[in-house]
Amino acid sequence: MNRRDSIKALGLAAAGGALLLESCGPDTKTKKETATGGEKLAGVTEQEHRRNQQLAAERFFTDHELATIAVLADIIIPADEVSGSATDAGVPDFIEFIVKDIPDHQTPMRGGLKWLDVQSQRRYGQVFIKCGEKQRLELVDKIAYPAKAKPETAQGVAFFSLMRDLTASGFFTSEIGVKDIGYVGNRPGVWDGVPEDLLQAHGFSDGWG
């Protein structure tokens, strides 16, 4: 079979090939699939699928915690001229799933959210999400920059780093995020080395350097 036959065979091969032909679906699909554990894909074992569904059916965060996560996620990745925000990409649902999947994240997340509310309460007399944007950002500024944060905010810095990592993971692995980051692979093609203009721009004489 040559490459053209391979690609043809793929087109006929049920799900994987059909996916290639589909355009990107609506973003709500991402949210829904994350929340339900998704459909069982061929090659996923029954046991794995059951685990996904069970985790999706459980609830870890309270409404208040999830609302706080949503606010923080959009502070970390807001909408800009290129793409939507973290909540547009379903990041809070992803974080709800991943802390059940990786239980080591549970206490740092829950405790970190509480830490944030306690700080907010002390400083502004109300929990984080009740604060105005200026106050929220004032507080975030104290924990978003590890190198200049004060030692007494170290726990907050650790929490924010985790929240930032989970937000970036959730956002840039969503349909919106993959498009934003500019990943253009995951499709059949031909690899013949680095394109000529890039070779030149980077000072390489040919495809083998």
Added chain:
Amino acid sequence: MISYQIKENPTVYDAIVVGSGAGGGMAGYVLANAGLKVLMLEAGPFFDPAKDALQLRWPWESPRRGAGTVRPFGDFDAAYGGWELDGEPYTRAAGTEFEWFRARMLGGRTNHWGRISLRMGPDDFRPKDGITDAWPITYEEVKPYYDRVDRMIGIYGTVEGLPNEPDGIFLKPPKPRLNELYIKRGAQKAGVPVIAGRGAVLTEAAPEVEGRGTCFYCGQCGRSCRVYGDFSSSSCLVMPAMKTGNLTVVDNAMVREVLTNDEGLATGVSYVNTQDLQEYTVKGKVVILGASACESARLLLNSKSASHPGGLANSTGLVGRYLHDSTGASAGGFLPQLLDRKRYNEDGVGSVHIYSPWWGDNSKLNFPRGYHIEYGGGLHMPSYGFLNWVPKVNHLVPTADGQSREQGGYGTSLKADYRRYYGANVGMAGRGTALARYDNYCEIDPTRVDKYGIPVLRFHYKWANEEVEQAKHMQETFKEILHEMGAVVTSPMPGPETLYGLEAPGKIIHEGGTTRMGDDPKKSVLNRWCQAHDCRNLFVVDAGPFVQQGDKNLTWTILALSMRTSEYILKERNKLNI
């Protein structure tokens, strides 16, 4: 209701093969094609990459976005298994380490492996330094089998004429990606050679390969390939062998022991069906173990009888001994020259595009043997955690318009940083020779059984100075290469307290040596044909027979030796010796 009566299959097979990975798959293929009636037993479920591969899936199709919670190499990786399996424990002696990766599925670990296919060289079979025992066979004796494996399965690479890195019969290799061109340039400045990779991927139609598709460059060999464009034992050996009508595969069959008669010859095996727990026995004229080095050793040690009181083929007490993995250590950084890089599809193949074969001169070094280097980085498909490094390093380089950044951050500037740094990362990992030592071994844990009641393995493995010094050398080399290519190093430079980042034994998943071959029956388990000295109709075709692996990933040698052993079995049958 389970019947507690053992079901006996009345058929006497010409051969029973235990395990369906590279070794078992090749044995099944050769014997079935020669007309023998072969039964293959696989502990896991049937797996066909054409239907079961998670190839071409997007990260959002996994609720954990590809994280390694369920499958250690991520949700889309092809291996059903991992370092720990429910109900199938193993133990480690106090003060020693070993990590044992098992894949329970047709094709075993060949479904997800890196497809890096290196031949061992003349010095690997017959070491000139005398530090480890020589193999009973030479490279010249194995070469014809390597050649045939190359043609039968397909491998890309370049003819280089290096002394201990034998060339093969190669398809065209994929060209380097952009970050790999930088690596090549930097490594060469550091005095480290870089050549085209050698991988079991059909980069073009190969004359002797039928029924398989050509690579379409998705870079996802680890997920296994729907068009069989790379080598998996399932797609390239077992399923074609089934088509001869001579190979019967029973999946979900966990072999308990090899059965022997009063003369000490193998008569068959007993196994348990992992789904309904029914017990079975099957008869065979020859028993061939390809269950993986440690699993085959476990099976032999668990097969005790009056004629083999210490376990089958174990009159020397050497089954399980000389266990050795490869060494592994890694480092990484990013290339400021690749910040804000132009996007293009550089998925390429899922095996390596380039690598560095061992180049060192041991007379000037304080450790024996050596390692090769594999490289990574670039514009990969997004998956869980892939950008976590960015907020840790975004203060190290000014922004495109010359502003300085604080480390970390949030908002539109951080979002821009993620885009700016994506694909600028580079990584490198050494894979080296760990010495096969008598004192590194696995044995039966006297007190533990798995959920099927089968006694489990206990590992004893410690690194020694040779491996630690090698890891130190790797780290120094990595740092030099990263420096010469103008990269910012982001991995810590590990010191002696972590053995220079040397991975725990087992982590590289190259374990072998547990049933080593040799001409002296007192010093080896198998003879030069992988036939047990103590039992002439018993063979081992996984990495157990390896006397000492080089820094070359095992699979190609497993395939060549299994082909050689299988043809020996055919010859001996004709001579009525077995």
